[in-house]
Amino acid sequence: MRSTSPKLHIGNYEGALRNWVQMQDEGYEMFCMVADWHALTTMEGKESGRFAREVAKDFIAGGIDPAKSAVFIQSHVKEHAEFHLLLSMITPLGWLERNPTYKEKQADILGVEREPYGLLGYPVLQTADILLYRPVGVPVGRDQAPHLEIGNDIGQRFNRLFDVELFEPYQYLIPKDENRAKLPGLDMRKMSKSYDNCIYLSDTADETAAKIKSAFTTPTKLRKEDPGVPEGCAVCQYLKLYSPDWERQWAEDVAGERGCFQSKKELTEVINEFLRPMRERRAALDDGAVEEILVAGAEKARSVAADTMDRVRSAMGLY
Numbered sequence: 001m002r003s004t005s006p007k008l009h010i011g012n013y014e015g016a017l018r019n020w021v022q023m024q025d026e027g028y029e030m031f032c033m034v035a036d037w038h039a040l041t042t043m044e045g046k047e048s049g050r051f052a053r054e055v056a057k058d059f060i061a062g063g064i065d066p067a068k069s070a071v072f073i074q075s076h077v078k079e080h081a082e083f084h085l086l087l088s089m090i091t092p093l094g095w096l097e098r099n100p101t102y103k104e105k106q107a108d109i110l111g112v113e114r115e116p117y118g119l120l121g122y123p124v125l126q127t128a129d130i131l132l133y134r135p136v137g138v139p140v141g142r143d144q145a146p147h148l149e150i151g152n153d154i155g156q157r158f159n160r161l162f163d164v165e166l167f168e169p170y171q172y173l174i175p176k177d178e179n180r181a182k183l184p185g186l187d188m189r190k191m192s193k194s195y196d197n198c199i200y201l202s203d204t205a206d207e208t209a210a211k212i213k214s215a216f217t218t219p220t221k222l223r224k225e226d227p228g229v230p231e232g233c234a235v236c237q238y239l240k241l242y243s244p245d246w247e248r249q250w251a252e253d254v255a256g257e258r259g260c261f262q263s264k265k266e267l268t269e270v271i272n273e274f275l276r277p278m279r280e281r282r283a284a285l286d287d288g289a290v291e292e293i294l295v296a297g298a299e300k301a302r303s304v305a306a307d308t309m310d311r312v313r314s315a316m317g318l319y
Contacts, residue, residue, distance in 0.1 A: 002039045003073075006047075006054035009198035010271075011191035013062055014180040014241070019139045021063035023173065030069035031133050031301055032059055037074050037081075037125065041118045053290055058201050060293070061282035072297035074129065079305035083128035086312060088121060090161055091154055096120050101147050127151035130170065132305040137171035141181040145172040162315040166308075180241060186215040188234050202282060205272045212268045217260040218253075228253035228260075235263045242270045 001012065008017065024030050034055045039048035052073045059071050074080055096102060102120055118125075130138055130151050138148055148170075155167035175181060184190070185197030192198070199208055216234040220226060230236035230250045239246045243266065252258040313319065 001055060002035045003048045003052040003055050004039045005193050006051045007193070007198075007200040007202055008055060008058040008062070009191060009193070009200050010275075011183050011185070011198065012058075013201060014183045015141050016139065017059065017062045017064075018180065019173070019175040020059075020069075022175075023139055024063075024065060024069050028136075030064070031135075031304075032064050032069050032071045032297075033074050033129060033301070034059070034072070035074045035129070038122060041116070041122045053287070053294070054202075056290055056294060057282055057285050060285060060290075061201055061278040063278075063281075066293045066297065070297040070300040071293055072301045073294055076294065076298040077132075077301050077305055079132055079302065079309050080125070080128050083132055083305075083309060083312065084121075084125045086316065087128055087131075087154055087158070088124050090157060091121075091124050091127075095150055095153065096123060099123055099147075099150060123147070123150045124154065127154045131155050131167050132308050133301075134167065134304075134308060135170050137173040139173040139175075142172075142174050143181075145174065148172060158312075158315075164311075164315045166311055166315060183241065184234055184237055186211055186234050188216045188232065188237075199271065201275065201278050203275070204279075205275075208272055208275065209268045212264050212271070215264065215267075217263070221253075221260060224259035225256040227256050230254065233263075235260065235267050238267055238271065239263065242274050243267070 001008070001016065020030060020032060034052040036048040036052045039051070056071055056073070060066065064071055097120070101123075126148070127150065130148070131154075140148065152169045156169065159165055159167055185192065185195055186199070187195065187197045189195055189197060199211055203211070212235070215238075217236075218226075218228040218230075218233050221228045228236070230240075230253050233253070236246075236250055236253060239249050243249060249258070249263060249266065253263065
């Protein structure tokens with residue numbers, strides 16, 4: 001994840017981090033990277049170093065176990081930069097210009113004369129991030145899978161150009177419950193820090209309660225007796241994920257047997273209970289412990305990345 005913010009929200013958790021934790025617990029060897037260089041591609045990375053450590057805390061608070069998975073910061077493993085440079089020498093410009101994400105991100109840098117190469121070339125850096133570890137797969141949501149196709153294309157182009165079988169195509173490891181990845185913001189728009197419609201993993205119980213009080217509900221439900229429309233109500237959408245009694249709560253909302261205040265109260269209780277162990281794990285982390293985890297994670301990542309780079313240099317005739 002990019003370190004463009006010091007906080008991860010529950011949409012980040014449901015869309016990615018939950019899946020990482022599940023795969024870790026299923027026995028996959030995970031490399032969980034905070035992408036501080038990627039945070040620079042849209043001029044959002046002025047504090048990416050500080051933010052990166054906060055994101056790492058959220059990884060651990062969310063359930064990533066540093067004893068099982070490498071947690072590290074991208075810029076701490078310099079092989080990412082070298083491999084990005086070498087891959088940029090073989091990647092056709094047209095592949096990058098056709099990338100739909102490139103066109104979308106151009107709008108994020110208004111006020112800059114021309115978009116920087118880093119924005120155009122970020123898929124090459126992303127490919128280096130992935131192929132350095134010669135992975136079985138990359139855990140992403142279904143909507144993100146097309147963004148990674150260029151990485152497999154670049155890997156196969158490398159194999160052809162240098163007559164090696166170094167990079168096997170990686171799989172897109174998509175969560176089994178994709179509905180969680182579609183969690184809306186508190187206002188029913190896309191969850192985004194720029195919209196200020198998020199519940200963050202590091203929010204206190206009181207901060208969470210205050211946010212839920214202002215969450216979007218059915219506009220036509222002015223009184224308890226008015227029928228609700230759970231599909232268009234942010235509170236009901238959250239209850240569906242976090243409350244074991246959501247079916248009853250939804251039915252009562254539709255029937256006009258409960259008011260929005262009751263739903264918000266019950267949602268506050270279940271979400272705060274869901275976040276409680278994350279808050280406890282985060283509170284137990286001090287900055288010194290986080291630095292030790294990041295150093296150990298970078299060493300583990302570097303041991304694999306360095307081996308890949310030895311093979312890459314050999315294939316390219318660089319000694």
